[in-house]
Amino acid sequence: MVFLTKNNSAHKIFLKEAIIEAKKGLREKGIPIGSVLVLNGKIIGRGHNKRIQKKSPILHAEMDCLNNAGRLKASDYKKCVIYSTLSPCEMCTGAIILYKIPTIIIGENKNFKGPEEYSKKKEIKIINLHSKECEELMSGFIKKNPTLWFEDIGE
Amino acid sequence: MVFLTKNNSAHKIFLKEAIIEAKKGLREKGIPIGSVLVLNGKIIGRGHNKRIQKKSPILHAEMDCLNNAGRLKASDYKKCVIYSTLSPCEMCTGAIILYKIPTIIIGENKNFKGPEEYSKKKEIKIINLHSKECEELMSGFIKKNPTLWFEDIGE
Numbered sequence: 001m002v003f004l005t006k007n008n009s010a011h012k013i014f015l016k017e018a019i020i021e022a023k024k025g026l027r028e029k030g031i032p033i034g035s036v037l038v039l040n041g042k043i044i045g046r047g048h049n050k051r052i053q054k055k056s057p058i059l060h061a062e063m064d065c066l067n068n069a070g071r072l073k074a075s076d077y078k079k080c081v082i083y084s085t086l087s088p089c090e091m092c093t094g095a096i097i098l099y100k101i102p103t104i105i106i107g108e109n110k111n112f113k114g115p116e117e118y119s120k121k122k123e124i125k126i127i128n129l130h131s132k133e134c135e136e137l138m139s140g141f142i143k144k145n146p147t148l149w150f151e152d153i154g155e
Numbered sequence: 156m157v158f159l160t161k162n163n164s165a166h167k168i169f170l171k172e173a174i175i176e177a178k179k180g181l182r183e184k185g186i187p188i189g190s191v192l193v194l195n196g197k198i199i200g201r202g203h204n205k206r207i208q209k210k211s212p213i214l215h216a217e218m219d220c221l222n223n224a225g226r227l228k229a230s231d232y233k234k235c236v237i238y239s240t241l242s243p244c245e246m247c248t249g250a251i252i253l254y255k256i257p258t259i260i261i262g263e264n265k266n267f268k269g270p271e272e273y274s275k276k277k278e279i280k281i282i283n284l285h286s287k288e289c290e291e292l293m294s295g296f297i298k299k300n301p302t303l304w305f306e307d308i309g310e
Contacts, residue, residue: 051226058213058222058250066215071206074309094249095213099309118273154229154254 011083014038015129018083018107020023021048022059022137026039028053031145031152032137035084037063037101037147039076045069051152060152066099077101085134087126097122107134109119111142112153119134166238166260169193170284173238173262176203176216177292183208186300188291190239192256192274194231200224206307215307216240217247219256219264232256242269242281244308252277253255262289266297267308 014036021034025048037045047064052054059067062084072080077081077099088096088107096104096119103125116126142149161181170192176189180203192200202219205211214222217239232254242264243251251259251274258280264271271281297304 026295044295055225057224057226057254058218061215067211069212071212071306074306090249090252091246091306092249094245094247094252097245097249099212151226153228154232 010041011127013082013131014043015105015131015134016085017043017046017109018085019131019133019137021046021086022063022134025049025053025061026141028136031148032141033061033084033086036083037069038081038083039063041074041093044072044080048067049152052148058091058120060089061093062088063095066095072099073102081105083106083107085131086112086138087128096124103127104109105129107131109139110135110139111131111138112142165196166282166284167304169198169236170240170262170286170289172198172201173188173216173240174288174292176220177203177240177289180204181292183298187296188216188239188241189218190237192220193225193236193238194227194234194275198236204295204307207303213246215244215247218242218250221250221301229253229255240286241267241272241293242283243274244269244277247273252280258282259286262286263293265290273290273306279301280282 017036022032026032030052031049033049033056045065045068047068049061049072051060078099084106085107172191172281173189177187181187185207188204188205200220200223202223205214235256236258238260240262
């Protein structure tokens with residue numbers, strides 16, 4: 001039996017929204033990674049990986065999400081939580097460090113693990129929700145599209 | 156008297172192109188930071204900071220430049236040199252690390268210094284050309300627009 005704290009339940013609800021974004025990406029024939037940005041319990045930005053859709057090497061899910069949230073005050077970023085279905089890469093981690101977003105909630109890091117130790121050094125808290133749904137969404141995509149996936153992580 | 160190696164001359168020529176981008180940004184009432192991406196001695200992408208112009212928190216000069224270069228092969232990124240009028244921040248450094256671009260040429264790092272030590276740990280070479288023109292372009296902007304500048308670096 002799993003007892004969820006109030007906080008963990010909220011995290012699951014927001015991760016679900018990131019998964020909705022990831023699935024939207026998949027329907028668009030894109031890479032299924034989604035992200036939402038939450039401030040004071042409300043989603044203020046959402047996005048998904050748009051490498052294929054926009055021919056963009058910078059629109060990873062977290063970047064698209066931050067872009068869609070628009071220009072925020074530094075003081076607001078510091079109160080935000082960013083959710084991603086997958087562990088953020090160097091670029092997305094860099095953006096999170098730049099804006100001093102203190103908490104990252106990830107769906108999983110089995111299919112890819114970004115520089116989590118570096119984030120921790122920068123005093124960013126990372127919580128892995130070990131979502132089976134996120135894992136399967138990503139592993140299924142990678143199996144079918146290894147070339148696209150390796151392009152997305154610069155390999 | 157300064158004796159330039161052939162390589163240094165090339166670097167100055169490409170940095171000049173990044174400065175042209177930075178000035179384009181300034182004319183658009185944006186933040187004057189420019190960048191070019193060079194592969195085999197040819198510019199394959201160029202861009203400038205578009206925070207103001209596109210209301211974007213992710214379009215720093217280097218990001219705009221990488222975006223404009225489009226989707227490249229990992230093997231091409233590994234042969235690229237990226238030029239920026241200013242030392243790249245955490246986000247832009249992260250993108251450079253992700254794509255394993257081995258060399259960053261910067262105009263200056265007096266007005267802002269990104270995580271250069273982290274880049275070096277990732278085996279990225281950084282060459283600072285100590286450009287007076289870049290320094291003055293940036294310090295002039297910061298003096299007139301401190302709020303915009305601090306927003307751009309998440310402060």
